[in-house]
Amino acid sequence: MAAIKQTFFQECEEQLCELETGLLAIDDGDTDSETVNAVFRAVHSIKGGAGAFSLEELVQFAHVFESALDHLRAGRLAPSGEVLKTMLRAADMLADLVRAARSDSSVDTASREELANELRAFDPHEPSKGSGQGIQASEDDDPDIAGFEPVPICLDDLGTELHSIQNRFLIHFTPKPGLYAKANETALLMRELSKLGEIQIICDYSHLPLLDELDPEHSYLSWTVELTTVHDETAVRNVFEFVEWDCELDIQELDPEAAPDDEAITALIREMQATVEADLAARSDPQVASVPASAAEPPATAGNPAMSQRGKQEMATAAQATIRVDLDRVDRLINLVGELVINQAVLTQRVFEAGVARASGVATGIDELEQLTREIQDSVMAIRAQPVKSVFQRMPRLVREVAALTGKKVRLVTEGENTEVDKTVIEHLTDPLTHMIRNAIDHGLESPQGRVAAGKPEEGLVRLSALHRSGRIVIEVSDDGAGIDRTTVKAIAAAKGLISPEAALSEEEVDNLIFLPGFSTTSTVSDISGRGVGMDVVRRSIQSLGGRISIRSKPSQGSTFTLSLPLTLAVLDGMVVTVADETLIVPLSAIVETLRPKADKVHGFGGNAMVIAIRDQFVPLIDVGRELGYRAKDTDPCASVVLLVESEGHARNALLVDAILGQRQVVIKSLEANYRHVAGIAAATILGDGRVALILDTDAVVAHWREVATDFEEPLAAAG
Amino acid sequence: MTDMTNKNQGRPTADPANARELIAFRMGAQEFCVDIMSVREIRGWTKATPLPHSPPFVRGVVNLRGTVLPIVDLAARLGFAGAEPTARHVIIVAQIGTQTIGLLVDAVSDILTLAEDLIQATPEVASEMAKTFVRGVLAVDQRMISMIALDHVLPADERDAA
Numbered sequence: 044m045a046a047i048k049q050t051f052f053q054e055c056e057e058q059l060c061e062l063e064t065g066l067l068a069i070d071d072g073d074t075d076s077e078t079v080n081a082v083f084r085a086v087h088s089i090k091g092g093a094g095a096f097s098l099e100e101l102v103q104f105a106h107v108f109e110s111a112l113d114h115l116r117a118g119r120l121a122p123s124g125e126v127l128k129t130m131l132r133a134a135d136m137l138a139d140l141v142r143a144a145r146s147d148s149s150v151d152t153a154s155r156e157e158l159a160n161e162l163r164a165f166d167p168h169e170p171s172k173g174s175g176q177g178i179q180a181s182e183d184d185d186p187d188i189a190g191f192e193p194v195p196i197c198l199d200d201l202g203t204e205l206h207s208i209q210n211r212f213l214i215h216f217t218p219k220p221g222l223y224a225k226a227n228e229t230a231l232l233m234r235e236l237s238k239l240g241e242i243q244i245i246c247d248y249s250h251l252p253l254l255d256e257l258d259p260e261h262s263y264l265s266w267t268v269e270l271t272t273v274h275d276e277t278a279v280r281n282v283f284e285f286v287e288w289d290c291e292l293d294i295q296e297l298d299p300e301a302a303p304d305d306e307a308i309t310a311l312i313r314e315m316q317a318t319v320e321a322d323l324a325a326r327s328d329p330q331v332a333s334v335p336a337s338a339a340e341p342p343a344t345a346g347n348p349a350m351s352q353r354g355k356q357e358m359a360t361a362a363q364a365t366i367r368v369d370l371d372r373v374d375r376l377i378n379l380v381g382e383l384v385i386n387q388a389v390l391t392q393r394v395f396e397a398g399v400a401r402a403s404g405v406a407t408g409i410d411e412l413e414q415l416t417r418e419i420q421d422s423v424m425a426i427r428a429q430p431v432k433s434v435f436q437r438m439p440r441l442v443r444e445v446a447a448l449t450g451k452k453v454r455l456v457t458e459g460e461n462t463e464v465d466k467t468v469i470e471h472l473t474d475p476l477t478h479m480i481r482n483a484i485d486h487g488l489e490s491p492q493g494r495v496a497a498g499k500p501e502e503g504l505v506r507l508s509a510l511h512r513s514g515r516i517v518i519e520v521s522d523d524g525a526g527i528d529r530t531t532v533k534a535i536a537a538a539k540g541l542i543s544p545e546a547a548l549s550e551e552e553v554d555n556l557i558f559l560p561g562f563s564t565t566s567t568v569s570d571i572s573g574r575g576v577g578m579d580v581v582r583r584s585i586q587s588l589g590g591r592i593s594i595r596s597k598p599s600q601g602s603t604f605t606l607s608l609p610l611t612l613a614v615l616d617g618m619v620v621t622v623a624d625e626t627l628i629v630p631l632s633a634i635v636e637t638l639r640p641k642a643d644k645v646h647g648f649g650g651n652a653m654v655i656a657i658r659d660q661f662v663p664l665i666d667v668g669r670e671l672g673y674r675a676k677d678t679d680p681c682a683s684v685v686l687l688v689e690s691e692g693h694a695r696n697a698l699l700v701d702a703i704l705g706q707r708q709v710v711i712k713s714l715e716a717n718y719r720h721v722a723g724i725a726a727a728t729i730l731g732d733g734r735v736a737l738i739l740d741t742d743a744v745v746a747h748w749r750e751v752a753t754d755f756e757e758p759l760a761a762a763g
Numbered sequence: 764m765t766d767m768t769n770k771n772q773g774r775p776t777a778d779p780a781n782a783r784e785l786i787a788f789r790m791g792a793q794e795f796c797v798d799i800m801s802v803r804e805i806r807g808w809t810k811a812t813p814l815p816h817s818p819p820f821v822r823g824v825v826n827l828r829g830t831v832l833p834i835v836d837l838a839a840r841l842g843f844a845g846a847e848p849t850a851r852h853v854i855i856v857a858q859i860g861t862q863t864i865g866l867l868v869d870a871v872s873d874i875l876t877l878a879e880d881l882i883q884a885t886p887e888v889a890s891e892m893a894k895t896f897v898r899g900v901l902a903v904d905q906r907m908i909s910m911i912a913l914d915h916v917l918p919a920d921e922r923d924a925a
Binding site for chain 2: 378381382385625626670671672673712713714716717718719721722723724727729733734735736737
C-alpha cells in the first residue's frame with residue numbers, strides 16, 4: 044500500500060507540473076481547448092487518487108479547484124489575467140497540500156479556505172457576481188470576495204422534482220485501450236448504470252478482428268445502452284467520470300414520452316445486428332464468432348505484419364511510452380559501461396602492443412568493438428539525459444513568491460527547456476538557479492515606480508534560457524533591471540576589506556567582486572536573498588560540477604549571469620598531455636588553442652613569473668609541472684607546448700606542458716570516493732594502459748598559481 | 764602472490780566465539796596486523812600515479828579494476844622511513860568506512876586466529892605517531908605483532924595534513 048501511495052505522489056508531481064505548465068500556457072494566450080482539458084485532467088486525477096487514499100483536505104480543495112476549472116473549460120469563465128493568477132495560486136496550494144499529505148503535515152487552513160472561496164467565486168451561476176467576475180480586474184472586487192459567503196445550492200430539491208419523470212438515455216460507449224490499461228472494467232460500469240434504472244445493453248463486436256490479427260492490448264468492443272431512469276444526465280455522466288478520457292462516450296437523451304421500444308432504437312439495433320452478421324458472414328472462419336463473446340481481452344496471439352503495424356501506430360499516438368526505473372540500476376549500468384570503455388581501450392592497446400598487424404581480422408574486430416562500445420555508451424548516457432524542464436518548471440512559482448514578497452512585478456520567460464543534460468547535473472542545478480533568480484528579482488529589478496521613472500515597462504523581465512554550445516550546456520539568467528551598480532559594489536568590497544580602496548579594477552573585475560565570499564550588496568539581510576550566503580556559494584556549487592559562471596552587466600539595461608556546465612559528469616573530452624613523465628588530461632572545453640612558444644615571445648616578469656606574447660597580448664605563463672609539484676625547476680618553455688586556456692571571467696592563461704599525446708574521451712572517476720579532493724585536480728580517469736591519469740582542473744590551477752603569486756614575494760616557492 | 768597458503772592453524776585459539784582473525788604483515792623488521800574483516804584483497808605493487816599537493820605517505824593512485832585506489836605507504840604513515848617500492852612489495856586493499864584504500868607493506872606474513880583477550884595494551888614507549896594507529900600488541904611465537912586501527916590512516920581533509 045505504501046508503495047502504491049508513493050507512486051501516487053510521484054504521479055501527483057507530474058500532474059502538478061502539467062497543471063502549472065498548462066495554466067502558464069493559458070496565461071500566455073493559449074486558447075487551445077486541449078490545454079484547458081489537460082489542466083482539468085491533472086486536477087481531476089489528483090482528486091481521484093487522493094480520494095482513494097482518503098486524503099480529505101486534498102480532495103476537498105481539488106474538488107473546488109476542479110469546479111472552477113470546469114467553468115473555464117465550458118467557456119463560462121473567461122481566462123483573464125486575474126482569474127489565472129488565482130488559479131496559479133490554487134495550483135501552488137494544491138502542490139502544498141500534496142506535499143503536506145506526503146509528509147503527513149498540514150497546511151494553513153485559513154489560507155486554503157480563503158483561496159477555495161476565491162475559486163468558488165468564479166462560479167458564474169453565483170447571481171451577485173455574474174459572468175463579469177472573470178473579465179473584470181478584481182482590484183475593486185477584492186473586498187467583495189473577502190466578504191463573499193458561498194451559497195449552497197440544494198440539489199436534492201431538484202432531485203425530488205425529477206423523481207416523477209422518467210428519463211431515457213441512449214448511451215454509446217466505446218472504450219479505448221487506455222481504459223483497460225488503467226484497470227477500469229466495462230462490466231463494472233454497466234453494473235453502475237444498471238443501478239440507476241432499467242437498462243438494456245447491446246455489445247457491438249463488429250470491430251473484432253480474426254484471432255491471429257487480434258492485439259490483446261487493444262479494445263475492439265463497444266456498447267450501446269438504453270437506460271430508463273429517474274436520474275438526470277449528470278448522474279449518468281458521473282458513472283463514467285473516471286473513464287471519460289479513455290473512451291468515446293455519447294449520451295443522448297431520448298424523448299421521455301416515447302415508448303421504450305422506440306422505433307429508432309429498434310431500427311438502430313437491427314442495423315447493428317445486420318452489420319455484425321454481414322461482417323461475420325464475410326469471414327471465412329466461422330469459429331471466430333465464438334471468440335468475441337468469451338472475453339473483452341482475449342489471450343495473446345502473435346500479430347501478423349499488418350496488425351503489428353497498427354500496434355506501432357497505436358504506440359506512437361499514445362504519447363511516448365515510458366517506464367520508471369530505479370536510478371540505482373541506471374547508475375550501475377553506467378558504471379559498468381564505463382568499465383567496458385576502459386577495458387576496451389586497454390584491450391586495443393594490448394593487442395597492438397602484441398604486434399598484431401593493423402590490417403588483420405583481429406584489428407578489424409577491435410575497431411568494431413570500439414564503435415559498438417561508443418554507441419552503447421552514448422545510449423546509456425542518453426538514458427540519464429533529461430530536459431532541464433524539471434528545474435525550469437519550479438521557477439515560475441519561485442518568481443511569483445519572490446515578486447509578491449518584494450512588491451515587484453515580474454514576468455518570467457523561459458527558453459530551451461527541452462535542452463537535455465545529465466540527471467546529476469540537473470539535480471545540482473536547482474539551488475544555484477533558485478538563488479540566481481531570487482537575486483535577479485531582489486537585487487536586479489527595480490521597483491515598479493523606479494522602472495516607470497526610468498522609462499521602462501512596469502513589469503520587469505527575467506529570462507531563463509538553456510542551450511547546447513560546443514559540448515556544454517549554457518544556462519543564462521538575465522534581467523532587464525538596473526544592472527550592477529559598480530560604484531556601490533566597489534565601495535562595499537573596500538568596506539569589507541575584500542579589496543584595497545585604491546585598487547584599480549576593470550569593470551569586469553568589479554562585477555566579479557560579487558562572487559567573493561562574504562559579499563552582499565544589501566545592507567539589511569532580507570528574507571529573499573542574502574541569508575549570509577551569496578553568489579560565492581552559487582559559484583562554488585557550479586564549479587564543483589565542472590562548470591563556470593560569468594556575468595555581463597550594463598547600467599540601466601540589466602545583468603546576465605551565464606552558467607556553462609558539462610553535459611555529463613560521467614565522460615569528458617580531453618587532451619592527453621605529459622608533464623614531468625606523468626600523463627594528465629586537460630578538459631578540451633577549457634582549451635582555446637595550443638602552440639609551441641618561440642624564445643622571443645617568452646618574457647620574464649618580476650621574480651619568477653613569466654609571460655608569453657600571443658598576438659601582441661601578454662598572457663601569464665604557468666608551468667603545470669611546478670604548479671603540481673612534479674618538478675622543482677621551471678622547464679624550458681621553448682621545448683614545451685603551451686595550452687592557452689580560458690578560465691572564469693574570460694581571463695586567459697597559458698599552461699606549459701611537456702607534450703601533447705592526443706585527444707580522447709575519458710571516463711571520469713571520482714577521487715573523492717576513496718580519497719579526498721585534490722587541489723588543481725578535477726577527477727581521475729583510467730587510460731588505455733590501465734594506469735590512472737589525473738584530470739586537470741585548469742581554473743583551480745590558475746587560481747592556485749595566482750594565490751601563491753600574490754601571497755608571497757617568491758611566487759612559485761610555495762607551489763611545490 | 765603472497766604467502767597466504769602459509770596459514771597457521773593451531774594458534775592459541777580459545778573459544779571460537781571470542782576468536783579474531785587477523786592478517787599479519789611485515790614492514791622493515793617489525794610486524795603488524797589488521798582485522799581480516801577490513802581486508803578486501805591483497806595484490807602486488809604496480810606503479811602509482813602521484814597526486815599533487817599530497818602528504819609524502821600518499822604514494823598516489825592505482826587502478827583497481829576501474830576503481831581509483833589511493834595508496835598509503837604505511838611505513839611512512841607510521842613514521843619510519845619507507846623504502847622505494849619494488850615488484851616484491853604488496854598492497855593490502857582495505858575497507859575503511861565507505862572508502863577503499865591500498866596499504867603498501869613489505870610482505871604479508873601470516874593469518875592469525877586468536878582470542879580477543881590475548882591482545883595487550885600498547886606499551887608506553889611507543890612514539891606519538893605509532894600511538895595514534897596501534898591499538899594493542901600481540902605476542903605470537905616470541906614475535907611481537909602490533910595491531911593497527913585503520914580509521915586515521917588517510918589524511919584528514921585539511922590541506923596541510925602532511
